[in-house]
Every structure is written in C-alpha cells, then in structure tokens.
Amino acid sequence: xxxxxxxxALQTLVQQHRAQLGLSLRAAAEQADVPFNTxxxxxxxxxxxxxxFTRLVDWLGLPPERFFQPARLRTESTPDVIAxxxxxxxNLTDAAAEKIAGLVKExxxxxxxxxxxxxxxxxxxxxxxxxxxRTLADLLATMQSRLTASDEGSSARERG
Numbered sequence: 001x002x003x004x005x006x007x008x009a010l011q012t013l014v015q016q017h018r019a020q021l022g023l024s025l026r027a028a029a030e031q032a033d034v035p036f037n038t039x040x041x042x043x044x045x046x047x048x049x050x051x052x053f054t055r056l057v058d059w060l061g062l063p064p065e066r067f068f069q070p071a072r073l074r075t076e077s078t079p080d081v082i083a084x085x086x087x088x089x090x091n092l093t094d095a096a097a098e099k100i101a102g103l104v105k106e107x108x109x110x111x112x113x114x115x116x117x118x119x120x121x122x123x124x125x126x127x128x129x130x131x132x133x134r135t136l137a138d139l140l141a142t143m144q145s146r147l148t149a150s151d152e153g154s155s156a157r158e159r160g
Contacts, residue, residue: 006067010056011045017060056133063087070095079105080110096137103140 017030031038034052042048048056057064076084083101086092092100 005047007042007047007055010053011042012046012069013060013062014042014056018082032056054110079108096149100137100140103137103144106144107140107147 014028018025019032021028023031024038025040025043029036032039033055034048038048038052042052042056047053053067054064057067080102082096082104086097086101086104087094089097101134
C-alpha cells in the first residue's frame, strides 16, 4: 500500500541533496530547519509531519505537489491495510506486528461474512504505546481462543 506522499522520492532527493552539499545529517537538519531525528527518519523512508515536510521541500527547492501521488482505487483488503499499518508502527517488533496481523486476518475472515453488531476499527498511530500494543495483542489472543473454542464446541454439538 502506498502513502499519499511519495516517501521514496522524498527520501532519495533528501539524501542526494545532502550529499551534493556535503553536509552531515546534523548540519543538513539545521540548514533545513527540521529536527535531526526527523531528517534521519526521512532518510530511512519515514514520512515527516506536515510542518517538517514543508520545510524539507523548501530546503530541496521543490514544490510540495511534486511528492503527491494520484489517488488510487482501493484494491487491498481490510486485513492487508491493518497489517501494513501494524508493520509501520514503531512500537511493535516485526514479530508482534505479524502476530497481531495474523489474528486480525483470522478474526476478520470468520466475522466479516456474518452480520455483526460490533465493529472494530484499528488504526496504528504514533501515540500507540508499547503497553497498548501488548494489551491489544493479549486481547486479540483471548478473543481468538474463545472464538476457536466456541467454534469447536458448536462443531462437536452438531456432530453429536
């Protein structure tokens, strides 16, 4: 799934511009008037906030619209979108993000086809703390266990 901003182009152009100027990361951050950590994250492929994005494109001497991608028709599934955002969450390890994504995919697969009174919308955000991630992982694991036990009980009753 692509970001609305072409972060790869921004990453490449920032790296090239800094190299052309012969600046260290710290000196380039100071010159661009962005925090050092923000510039380091952009060079690793992360999207900056709007204010820092504006400062960076000004520093590059390029129009901001250069980095905006055209809107696309959504073709990915909801579990894939969730998995993508979980994989980008800096508070989750790759293994934790994959585990949560797997649970979400299983739950979605078993619940999406049915009418449901409860709807859940998950959104990975920079404010998502590690403790919240662990709590959510535990909650999803408990839900998965209960759903599996419930399905096994129903199957046993149907056979018996």
